[in-house]
Amino acid sequence: MEWKNPRPTSSPAETLTLGEELAALFHHKLYVVTLQGDLGAGKTMLTKGIAKGLEVPDWYYLNSPTFTLINEYRGRLPLYHFDLYRLGDTDELFELGFNDYLAGPGVLVIEWPEAARELLPASNLIDIRIEIVAGDRRLFHIKRIIG
Numbered sequence: 256m257e258w259k260n261p262r263p264t265s266s267p268a269e270t271l272t273l274g275e276e277l278a279a280l281f282h283h284k285l286y287v288v289t290l291q292g293d294l295g296a297g298k299t300m301l302t303k304g305i306a307k308g309l310e311v312p313d314w315y316y317l318n319s320p321t322f323t324l325i326n327e328y329r330g331r332l333p334l335y336h337f338d339l340y341r342l343g344d345t346d347e348l349f350e351l352g353f354n355d356y357l358a359g360p361g362v363l364v365i366e367w368p369e370a371a372r373e374l375l376p377a378s379n380l381i382d383i384r385i386e387i388v389a390g391d392r393r394l395f396h397i398k399r400i401i402g
């Protein structure tokens with residue numbers, strides 16, 4: 256697949272589709288997707304699309320794991336959705352069992368990933384920065400390291 260980069264979307268539905276396209280790349284291995292962007296950029300919307308693409312039955316109800324820091328979903332591959340916005344410190348990541356998730360297989364989607372940065376693998380890492388252009392327009396800057 257050819258990836259236009261940055262990839263524009265102009266509606267939540269298009270962002271959902273982008274998430275589904277990403278999910279199509281994922282096989283029975285470990286993948287980490289980091290999502291950066293302001294509140295309301297569409298990080299959770301993109302994650303919904305990934306969940307849909309992974310055939311998570313109740314993908315539509317996916318929400319930010321604001322207080323739990325992580326939500327788990329069963330799809331074609333397990334999906335682990337992290338939102339580390341309220342993470343206290345790196346120790347909390349170990350308490351969450353973050354290292355176990357890194358063993359894979361599965362897809363880790365991490366909103367506000369900076370606290371976890373040093374722990375992330377070098378391969379199958381997809382860094383995405385979402386830029387809010389105006390109104391419903393978004394630009395997805397995608398840095399892929401697949402291998």
Ligand code: ADP
Nearest residue numbers: 264265266267270294295296297298299300391
């Ligand atoms: P974040 O997780 O980055 O805080 P959300 O995905 O929860 O953001 O919310 C994004 C909001 O922006 C939603 O209300 C959505 O309807 C709206 N929106 C408007 N245009 C887009 C777009 N192109 N892509 C994604 N969301 C969009």
Ligand code: MG
Nearest residue numbers: 298299319366
């Ligand atoms: Mg969110």
